[in-house]
Amino acid sequence: MDYRMIPVGDQAVAIEMGTTIDPAVNQRLQTIGQAVLAAHLPMVKTVIPGYATLTVTFNGQMATTEMVMKKLTPLIDAAMQAKLAPHQTWLIPVCYGGEFGPDLADVAAFAKCSAEEVIAKHTSRDYLIYFMGFLPGFAYMGSVVDEIAMPRLAEPRLEIPAGSVGIAGAQTGFYPVASPGGWRIIGQTPLKLYDPAHPQSFYHAGDLIRFQAVSAAEFATIKQAVAAGTYQPKGVA
Amino acid sequence: MAYLQILKPGIQTTVQDAGRPQHQRDGFPESGSIDQGAARVANLLVGNAEQAAVLEFSLLGPTIEFSAPTFIALTGAEFATDLNGESLAANRCWQVQAGDVLTIGNATKGRVGYLAVAGGIQTQPVLGSRSTTMRLHLGGLNGQALAAGDLLPVKRQVVLPSYFHRHLPAERLPEQATPAEIRLLKGPQWDWFDEATQTALVDSEYEISNQADRMGYRLTGPKLTVPERSLLSTATVRGALQVPANGQPIVLLADRQTTGGYPIIAVVATVDLGYFAQCQPGQKVRFKLIGLPTAQTLLADVRQPLDELEQTVITGKYKPPYGISRVASQRIARLFED
Numbered sequence: 001m002d003y004r005m006i007p008v009g010d011q012a013v014a015i016e017m018g019t020t021i022d023p024a025v026n027q028r029l030q031t032i033g034q035a036v037l038a039a040h041l042p043m044v045k046t047v048i049p050g051y052a053t054l055t056v057t058f059n060g061q062m063a064t065t066e067m068v069m070k071k072l073t074p075l076i077d078a079a080m081q082a083k084l085a086p087h088q089t090w091l092i093p094v095c096y097g098g099e100f101g102p103d104l105a106d107v108a109a110f111a112k113c114s115a116e117e118v119i120a121k122h123t124s125r126d127y128l129i130y131f132m133g134f135l136p137g138f139a140y141m142g143s144v145v146d147e148i149a150m151p152r153l154a155e156p157r158l159e160i161p162a163g164s165v166g167i168a169g170a171q172t173g174f175y176p177v178a179s180p181g182g183w184r185i186i187g188q189t190p191l192k193l194y195d196p197a198h199p200q201s202f203y204h205a206g207d208l209i210r211f212q213a214v215s216a217a218e219f220a221t222i223k224q225a226v227a228a229g230t231y232q233p234k235g236v237a
Numbered sequence: 238m239a240y241l242q243i244l245k246p247g248i249q250t251t252v253q254d255a256g257r258p259q260h261q262r263d264g265f266p267e268s269g270s271i272d273q274g275a276a277r278v279a280n281l282l283v284g285n286a287e288q289a290a291v292l293e294f295s296l297l298g299p300t301i302e303f304s305a306p307t308f309i310a311l312t313g314a315e316f317a318t319d320l321n322g323e324s325l326a327a328n329r330c331w332q333v334q335a336g337d338v339l340t341i342g343n344a345t346k347g348r349v350g351y352l353a354v355a356g357g358i359q360t361q362p363v364l365g366s367r368s369t370t371m372r373l374h375l376g377g378l379n380g381q382a383l384a385a386g387d388l389l390p391v392k393r394q395v396v397l398p399s400y401f402h403r404h405l406p407a408e409r410l411p412e413q414a415t416p417a418e419i420r421l422l423k424g425p426q427w428d429w430f431d432e433a434t435q436t437a438l439v440d441s442e443y444e445i446s447n448q449a450d451r452m453g454y455r456l457t458g459p460k461l462t463v464p465e466r467s468l469l470s471t472a473t474v475r476g477a478l479q480v481p482a483n484g485q486p487i488v489l490l491a492d493r494q495t496t497g498g499y500p501i502i503a504v505v506a507t508v509d510l511g512y513f514a515q516c517q518p519g520q521k522v523r524f525k526l527i528g529l530p531t532a533q534t535l536l537a538d539v540r541q542p543l544d545e546l547e548q549t550v551i552t553g554k555y556k557p558p559y560g561i562s563r564v565a566s567q568r569i570a571r572l573f574e575d
Contacts, residue, residue: 006425009504010532012474014425019469033262046259050471050496057258057474060507061540064533132264133470133496136373140470140496196374199364205262 001028001080005069011045011060013068014053015076021051021142021170023128027084029054030206034085035075043068049131049205051140089126089208089236092174092189094165095219096122100188103153107167107184111147119213121145122186126208127172137176137194137201141209144172156182163188165211176201190214190223191233202233210236239305239393241354243383247299247341249451251369252358252377252389253491255288260364261495267475268368268376271451271491272349272511274539275313275408279353281546282310282330282403289357290367292383295349296517298341299383303333305393308355310403314347314410314515330403347410347515356392370492372452402549405542409512416442416521420509422532424478426500429464437461438478438502439524443486445516451492453479454516460484461502470498476505476513490514508535 001024003017015032017025026049033047033054043062048055058068096119097104108115127141134140143149144167152168157180160166164175166183175181176194193201203209214222225231243250253276256269270276270293277287292299298316311318311327318325318341325331325339327350333339341350360367360378369377378387397403411417427435443458461484472495473479478486479499488505489497505513506527516522527535 007422007529008425008472008501009422009474009476010507010529010536012472014471021469046261048261048472048495051469053469053471055472055474057261060533060536065529131470131496132262134264134494136264136375138264196380199265199373199375200260201263 001025003076003080005072007065008055010065012055012057013065013072014055015072016053018052021130023142025052026128026130027087027206028080030087031082031085032076032079033206035079035082036072039071039075041068041071051130085206087206087208088203089210090203091210091212091234091236092165092191093214093218093222094187094189094211095214095216096187098216100219101165101186103166103184104186107148107150107186110150113147118148118186121148122167122172123211123213126210129203129205129207129209131205132201135176135179135194136199139173139203139205139209140171141173143170146170150184152182153184154182156180160185161188163191163193165189188219190219190226191231192226239307239391241358241389241391242302242304243299243385243387243389244302244338245300246383246385246387247294248297249371250292250294250299250383251371252290252360252383253293253368254290254357254366256368256491257364257366261472264495265364265375266370266373266452266492266495268366268370268451268491270351271514272313272351274511275349276351276353277543278328278405278408279310279312279351280357281543282312282328282405283308283353283355284397284403285353285355285357289353290360291354291358292352292389293349294341294352296344298344298350298352300338300340301352303337303339304335305391306332306334307391307394308332308397308400309339310353311341311350312353312408313350314344315407316344316350317342328405328407330397330400332397332400344517346412348517349514354391355394355397359390359392372492399549403546405546411512411516411520413517413520416523417512417516419513419522419524420506420527420532420535421478421503421524422506422527422529424501424503426464426468427502429466429500430480430502431462431464434462434502438486439526442521442523445518445520445522447518449518451490453487453489453493454513455485455487456522457485461486464500466500468498468500470496473497474504476507476510477501478503478505488513506532506535508532508539
């Protein structure tokens with residue numbers, strides 16, 4: 001894989017690998033990100049992934065862009081050859097359709113199949129979290145199978161409840177907090193994806209998400225456990 | 238516990254420090270002071286670590302009562318300020334007593350002011366920072382701008398070494414009568430824009446609109462032609478000039494979203510970021526392109542006056558007698574001189 005480093009202002013460098021949404025490219029960038037953080041370079045502030053970029057920000061009073069690029073080159077080259085950084089796969093229970101997924105029927109019509117088949121397709125694969133953005137806990141994930149990749153609504157809804165799971169083209173994701181949005185909402189998770197008391201989400205960029213269909217009764221049980229603070233998000237071993 | 242009581246909140250008065258840069262990859266805005274240089278100077282003047290939490294206010298400052306003796310410093314924009322009715326100069330350290338009332342009025346020049354208190358504002362940190370991100374109700378005091386009646390915990394402090402050495406010249410602020418010159422670096426998508434657009438950006442005047450907050454300042458001026466190509470979402474940086482579909486650039490600031498998909502035509506040089514943040518609504522700005530090596534030399538030079546102050550203060554610190562005894566001894570010395 002080829003990459004290039006582009007200065008972004010005087011305190012950041014973007015490592016760019018092509019211009020397509022490709023899980024292999026993104027996972028390689030996540031691996032580079034881990035390596036850069038693990039190197040604890042004193043001038044480096046942090047790394048922020050995008051789809052095909054990893055932006056490294058640094059303190060411009062401690063080093064110039066040129067110096068930072070020189071430090072990054074061997075780290076990137078080593079991370080290009082290294083095994084992919086370890087990541088988690090998280091199980092996210094979702095109650096599809098009904099009041100939780102007002103757009104499920106539309107997506108089924110779009111895919112020319114039944115609602116059950118849409119659910120089967122949506123739960124059929126693990127989704128990579130390319131990066132987090134827009135809101136805390138908002139994960140940009142992809143890609144859904146082509147048949148259900150329905151474009152977003154022409155008119156965004158004014159409020160989508162927290163936990164809603166939706167599709168926007170090849171992207172899928174969940175709303176950590178209630179917010180306006182134009183995604184096709186097909187279900188809702190009972191998990192609390194954003195908690196102001198513990199704002200850090202349990203999933204991170206580079207992790208995988210697997211959706212698991214649950215009944216309305218199971219949804220209610222999990223929601224109660226979440227409210228009681230006894231529910232632990234489940235990882236896949 | 239000592240505290241500051243907010244009698245009048247001013248406009249968008251918030252607790253800010255260095256923000257949460259390390260949590261941007263989880264989608265949290267960086268946040269932190271929008272004029273980082275001014276916040277740093279305020280802290281230095283009262284003997285704090287550079288990144289201690291301060292109060293940031295915009296266009297109209299708060300009125301504050303102190304419950305315990307401490308030391309304060311005001312930096313950033315010029316505000317009409319008084320302590321118990323007596324006018325108070327900015328950019329120097331002042332001792333305040335329990336019951337003192339500090340009234341910060343309208344900004345007379347510049348936009349954003351800072352109040353540092355010895356020991357720093359002691360609100361509860363969230364994700365390693367006390368910065369308020371209002372949009373997410375995160376940090377600060379309940380994640381909100383301050384309101385009348387709010388109590389902010391601080392430390393009681395009666396002695397500060399080198400009190401008389403703690404002053405600095407005022408920072409450079411935009412003049413309303415003349416366009417503020419802001420130095421830019423070419424952005425990662427500079428080449429996506431046609432030549433006429435590149436020229437328009439650096440040859441025209443833009444104006445700071447009323448749509449300006451801690452997320453970013455929208456500019457109005459000659460419309461920039463947006464390239465047809467689409468950009469995959471990528472991390473945003475402070476100072477990026479993002480060009481949305483309407484062709485009116487937005488300069489992204491502290492509370493910006495962590496990623497974005499609009500092309501970045503240019504990025505404000507860090508050395509001018511605080512100066513830019515100090516522009517009031519209606520302020521005209523002119524952009525000037527500079528190269529990366531120039532920007533980095535300028536940025537490195539910013540530290541110099543701060544380092545010098547630190548030197549002065551530290552050297553002063555080791556000249557006995559200290560603190561109150563020194564004030565007394567100087568008074569006695571003056572009696573003999575007369």
